[in-house]
Amino acid sequence: MDQPQNNPKAYWRENLRYLILLLTLWFLVSFGAGILFKEELNAIKIGGFGLGFWFAQQGAIYVFVVLIFVYVRLMNKLDRKYGYDEEA
Template sequence: MPIPENARKYWRENIKYLTVLLIIWFAVSFGCGILFKDFLNRYSLGGFKLGFWFAQQGSIYVFVILIFVYIRLMNKLDKKYGYNEK
């Protein structure tokens, strides 16, 4: 059974969104928490060095924000391709 072209476009765009969001999360969690830690530690947030803060809290906050961004993007994508529940 062939997959309709509409469904192919939907999933292609969905994978694109997932890829971009996961790259952002990786950059924040690995980049800010490990790679750029020394640079970020020059600054502080709430009495803690910024590199430490990103390693312990910042990547979690960014992950939660990215979940809400993904929900919004998927709602728009569902409406665009006619897969919304409304």
């Protein structure tokens, strides 16, 4: 058995690691870029608006949607790794 099969504790440990990593990234983008570093980022203009304003209004939402797709892909990989995929 070269694959870890049906080990729920290891599966959830990896799942939580992914969640913490992705939610931390989203927090940094939404809170960091949209609020904390808004003034510095506003020096960069996108369509006439500052980058900090863009992140606060739209960027964090776009990043969140991308992170959903990243999470789905990571979880599909994790399901296959631990034998929880539907094809098995």
